[in-house]
Amino acid sequence: MNEEMIKINEAASYIRAHITIQPEIAIILGSGLGPLGDEIENPTIIDYKDIPHFPVSTVVGHAGKLIAGTLSGRPVLAMQGRFHYYEGHEMNVVTRPVRVFAKLGIHYLIVTNAAGGIKEDLNPGTIALITDHLSYMCPSPLRGENLDEFGPRFKDMTEVYSQALGKIAKEAAQELNISLGEGVYAYFRGPQYESPAEIRGIRAVGADMVGMSTVPEAIVARHCDMETLGLSLITNKAAGLSKEELSHTEVTAIAKQQETNMVALAKRIIAKWPK
Ligand code: HPA
Numbered sequence: 723m724n725e726e727m728i729k730i731n732e733a734a735s736y737i738r739a740h741i742t743i744q745p746e747i748a749i750i751l752g753s754g755l756g757p758l759g760d761e762i763e764n765p766t767i768i769d770y771k772d773i774p775h776f777p778v779s780t781v782v783g784h785a786g787k788l789i790a791g792t793l794s795g796r797p798v799l800a801m802q803g804r805f806h807y808y809e810g811h812e813m814n815v816v817t818r819p820v821r822v823f824a825k826l827g828i829h830y831l832i833v834t835n836a837a838g839g840i841k842e843d844l845n846p847g848t849i850a851l852i853t854d855h856l857s858y859m860c861p862s863p864l865r866g867e868n869l870d871e872f873g874p875r876f877k878d879m880t881e882v883y884s885q886a887l888g889k890i891a892k893e894a895a896q897e898l899n900i901s902l903g904e905g906v907y908a909y910f911r912g913p914q915y916e917s918p919a920e921i922r923g924i925r926a927v928g929a930d931m932v933g934m935s936t937v938p939e940a941i942v943a944r945h946c947d948m949e950t951l952g953l954s955l956i957t958n959k960a961a962g963l964s965k966e967e968l969s970h971t972e973v974t975a976i977a978k979q980q981e982t983n984m985v986a987l988a989k990r991i992i993a994k995w996p997k
Contacts (some may be wrong), residue, residue: 733774816938835935856924883952890991907931958972
């Protein structure tokens with residue numbers, strides 16, 4: 723068997739043996755968005771370090787815990803802390819948890835991240851629905867031997883972010899009086915923030931926001947035929963669009979300020995999730 727497939731199977735078996743629910747929705751929590759994980763009821767918590775072939779996340783603001791339990795009455799499995807290419811992981815490692823989720827029979831994925839706003843109305847503090855992405859800067863997580871068990875060699879990427887789930891997110895936001903932005907998320911590898919010229923360039927080809935995560939996981943989820951909802955919390959204007967220097971401290975501070983809204987929105991979305 724393919725080496726990666728063995729690792730995925732071993733990680734999935736370990737998790738299956740340690741949780742008592744069948745999760746329906748997997749959630750990946752980005753920078754400073756971890757608090758949603760603390761809202762999970764009847765939680766079973768597994769440290770990444772105990773899961774075979776799971777790396778540990780090294781980023782400040784990212785815990786390293788997998789939490790199984792219920793949120794708004796639905797069984798979920800949440801990652802408090804994710805893996806990034808800039809930490810030195812290869813893309814198969816960055817996206818391994820998504821394939822583990824697919825192995826566990828999970829069909830839905832919610833991905834969250836902190837992002838820089840490019841489009842005019844995407845200002846710090848805004849929550850935005852990801853409608854599509856630009857993966858030009860992203861080494862493909864599907865490169866190498868195709869894992870046929872999950873999907874085909876050449877996979878369609880027309881609807882990486884489910885329109886049906888996006889509609890539910892918009893309705894949930896409206897019910898809560900949260901103004902939900904939307905846009906195309908452009909991936910950059912990081913860890914350095916982008917240069918102003920990079921932002922002008924990516925804006926010219928249709929980017930509305932920018933960040934260093936999410937796209938690899940979303941591509942792999944689509945390859946597995948999972949349905950994905952993506953939410954970005956805009957923590958800053960992208961490079962060159964404001965006078966401020968970009969800093970991770972600022973990014974996590976804004977994420978913290980918006981924590982309550984983000985948690986409320988995610989819970990409402992899950993309450994309205996398709997059965
Ligand atoms: N660029 C990349 N990643 C980010 C940003 C940004 O401006 N803000 C938060 N994460």
